[in-house]
Amino acid sequence: MEWYQWLAFASLIICVGSLLFHFFRLIRLGNPKDFSTPLGSPKSAMGYAYTGSMSPTKKESAFLHLPTYTAGIFYHLGTFLSIFLFFMLLFNFKTEGWITWAFSFCLMISGISGFGILIKRIVKPQMRSLSNNDDYFSNLLVTIFHFLTISAILNSAMQPVYFVSASLLLLYIPVGKLKHTLYFFAARYQLGFFYGWRGVWPPK
């Protein structure tokens, strides 16, 4: 591995280690102890929390904001693809031919989506009012990661820049709002538990 790959590898270890710290802290703290008598099933509601309740037909945050929601979905799918390609590049696996172009196309769409979300945050006064530096910085880091992934899989000369950028992103994930990588799942778990206990979810 080259120095920049080692740098990215070390950043990955720090990132995963930090997220594991957050994860085990949640595990150690445990579920809320509820003394009330349950009316429903937390288990089935937790399943619903990760599936049906996330459906665009159920959530106003989705169906009232379809362009943003769609951009968000592309953006996240692109991020997952970028992470997958990060491991490929880190361990010197190569993509070739039409697959490389297909990945590039997908990442172009997701990168543009991320950039669009960033522009929306900058341009709309209400979003600006809601935002802090972390919001802009996190979005920028991830969007750049998408675009640099394209450049790295198309042109290996770009790999030093790509891995330095990826290292910065990995080191920043546990610091700011990007740690919703972990807390998103915890939040939906808690919500499923809460609504399931009270018989609200799954809907009757």
Add this chain to the structure above:
Amino acid sequence: MEKLTKEQIEKGLAVIKDFKDSKLLTHLNSCVRCGLCADSCIYYRAMPEARFIPAKKVDLVASIYRRYNTFSGKNFPGLVGAKDLNNETVKEMIDLLFGACTMCGRCTVHCSIGVDISYLVRCGRAMLSNMGMVPKTLQSTIDAAINTGNNMSILDEDFVDTLKWLEEDLQMEVNDDTATIPLNEEGKNVLYTLNPREPKFFPLSISAMAKVFYAAAESWTLSTKMYDVTNYAYYSGNLEEAGIIAQRLHDEMENLKATQCVLAECGHGSRAFRWEGPNYIQKKYPFKVLTSIELMADYIRTGRIKLDKAKNPDKVTLHDPCNLVRSGGIFSEQRFILQHAVMDFVEMTPHGNDNLCCGGGGGQLAMSEYNERRMNIARLKANQIRATGAKVVVTPCHNCVDQLTQINVTFKLNVQIKTVAEIVAEAIIL
């Protein structure tokens, strides 16, 4: 506002420092400020200003958490939007967490991440409560409940007098001199609770429920010592005071050796005693707790009462109280009752778990300083009701009845507002 003391700040911060479980930590770290919750909030819908976006309310609490409890917030507050707890932030918290949120939980259901926003608002309120910053209007309601046993400071003799003439009315209505409204009787199946606004302003809703109990031949009683179903300390976030109120009803259940505690039609009261109460007092109840809605549905289902829906011929719509439905799981029962008690039932759009709050929840009706805002957001509910074309609006919550009554007058809806018990009593065949 006087400058905050160090002790006040420490007491406020204690709420977001000592985690008993993973719930608070999770939600404090989850919001990504996407702002997509805005349209789910009745405040933002009625007054589209950035400060009313639910995520903004979350950030009031989460930014303080970050400042004092995270590495990045302690060292790079400007980078991660971490804020000090000071006079400026407290002023904003009071205005937005108490004055611009009914804790209806609608934003929580629709949050793209799953942040329990109303829970975080309640934690923010708990911080303010620890600091002695609860609006005086709300605190006086809690003080009345703690000092007198009910939130309207009704004297025992006035309460008993009211029940006596209601009993005479009941006897005339059912044409039975033995019909009673039992008081403080031990060993009954049901201890029934009331919202103090019933004996104070709307005694006919007590008559209605007494008629239902009579028709069902229920073994029941009221208590003069503890009948108040409400718990406004749930709204202030003061767990200690909420615990005192919940403990009293628990103790009265044990004192009267009743089998079931039946909660009157009160959304937050049901939530505070049934769901939060056992956690306030840190033990399971040794008795069953249910709402009068569930009980009435059961009477109908088992044939203990018979209804004639022709006695309620007008078009009826239903307002779902947030605490009873979205946070309490009581969705089907009130619909089952209305299907048997009225000729023409029409749903509001949206309804059920998605229903819009009437605007009276979260202690808003007690905090008169926010009246103008409260009636601003009420326009949404007025439009919902008007769109149904109903002549009668039924809601299983006295707090909602109060707000809907004001909405009815302000927006000239010309509808009747009723509780479920009133509708059922009207339809009962004796």
